[in-house]
Amino acid sequence: MDDEEGFRTAIARRLGKRGFVPVQASTGEECLEILGREPMDVVVLDVKMPGMNGIDTLKAIKLRNEKTQVILLTGNAAVSDGVEGIKSGAFDYLTKPVEIDHLVNKINQAFEMIRLEEEKQKELEYREKLEKKMIDTERLASIGTMSTGIAHEINNPLAIINESAGFMKQVISSPEMSLFSQKDALMKGIEKIENSIKRASKITHQLLGHVKKPELQFSEVNIKALLYETFGLLKREIKDKQININWEIDQKKNIVWSDPYQLRQVLMNLLNNAVHAVSENGSIILSTSETNEDMILEIKDNGIGIPKENLGKIFDPFFTTKSFDEGTGLGLFVVHKIIANLNGKIDVTSTVGKGTSFYIRLPKTNESNR
CATH class of the missing domain: 3.40.50.2300 (Response regulator)
Structure with a gap:
């Protein structure tokens, strides 16, 4: 100037x-x-x-x-x-x-300063991510050690409580108790006990599943076929809420190199969350895109959305916004762990009142996995 x-x-x-x-x-x-x-x-x-x-x-x-x-x-x-x-x-x-040569030299020095600052920033971000990953690894390792002991310690009394609740139910259901005025109240109490036992058992099962790394069986997986299969398990809920499922999956962009059993577990969790998030006549959109090495599946709903302050916590163990009876807080934690084991990545974006999108990135072939 x-x-x-x-x-x-x-x-x-x-x-x-x-x-x-x-x-x-x-x-x-x-x-x-x-x-x-x-x-x-x-x-x-x-x-x-x-x-x-x-x-x-x-x-x-x-x-x-x-x-x-x-x-x-x-x-x-x-x-x-x-x-x-x-x-x-x-x-x-x-x-x-x-002198033009002096000015050119000074401009080049300025560009070099910009390059060095960018490298410094990238290095800083990399170190922060590495430190966070190390902290997460240590935290999860401690959770794993604790989980095994806790799960086994809880399972033993749960079995006794469950057996006792079953016995009480048999007694109350007997003809001798037919005239007992508090029979219905007792039955409801026992059912609450049984439901709590089921929830506690579910938590211990998920904890043990987290600690024990599964043996993965990789193969070519048709993601669209797996989605159809998973939706079949949710068809009742989808029909009851009249949810519109929009398929935007390219026939040429639906093959991944993965473990079908583990991937099915991921899809079941995410689709179930989407079904519960949308209201009646809501919509769920499934679409795929790809890079040279990876396929990206997007599961998008127009449901209630996730508050900004919770987005960074949803993959943490035991974090849940659901009520005591509805969620354990381990679902998305397990999903994140499975995707990592499948050499993939999962990201999420969300706006309260507009909906949520999960992005699953998986290798397309065994070669891209190396």
């Missing part, structure tokens, strides 16, 4: 010959307007400008995008402006008249 058109045009032409794609501006206001439409990596500013000067323009640029590198041009007698610019976030400054 420079208000002297001849100087500005000459610099732009020479930079163009060096492989850069310069965009010219004659004022600070015009420079900011251009940056609002088209962000730039490096900006060269003349400090002495009519109206909005170079220092003010620099501050406005940095306020908008801290990553943009700014090189200031100052007069020989205005080195103090360059120093002030450095304090305000400029990459560096040059004094006029500017």
Whole structure:
């Protein structure tokens, strides 16, 4: 940016010959307007400008995008402006008249600074993910150790309670108890005990299933056929709520390399969640896309959605928003673990009141799994 058109045009032409794609501006206001439409990596500013000067323009640029590198041009007698610019976030400054080779060198240095900052950010993000993964691994290992002991300890008294509840039920159902006034109340109490036993047994079963890694049997799996099969188990609920199932699965994009039994468990869990999330006459959309190595299945519903504050927790063990009788909080945790064992990934997006989408990414062939 420079208000002297001849100087500005000459610099732009020479930079163009060096492989850069310069965009010219004659004022600070015009420079900011251009940056609002088209962000730039490096900006060269003349400090002495009519109206909005170079220092003010620099501050406005940095306020908008801290990553943009700014090189200031100052007069020989205005080195103090360059120093002030450095304090305000400029990459560096040059004094006029500017040698084109010196300017090109400074621009290349600015681009190198951008590259280094991006690498630094990527490294930081990678380390954060690695640390989180290590923490999760340690946490899950401790859960696994605990789970085995807890499950076995709970199963023994559950068996005794279940046997006693069955005996009580037989006694209450006998002809001798037919006139007992509290018979119905006792029967309801016993049924509550039995339901609680079933729920506790389900938790211990899932805990043991989490601890013991299954032996996987990989083969080519037709994802569409597996979805049809899974929906068959939910047809009653789908019919009762008159849910509309939209199939948008490409016949050429429905084969994955996976364990059909484990994948069926994943689909059953996610589809069951979708069926329960939508209201009457709701819809569930199934679609596929692919990359060179992977197939991506999207299961999308227009149900109640998941609050933003819960999205990061839904794959955690024992996290659930369902009532005591409805959920154990292990379903999506198990789903996440299975997908990882199948060399895949699972992601989720959701908006409250609009619905939820789960994305399952799995290898298409055994080769892409290596």
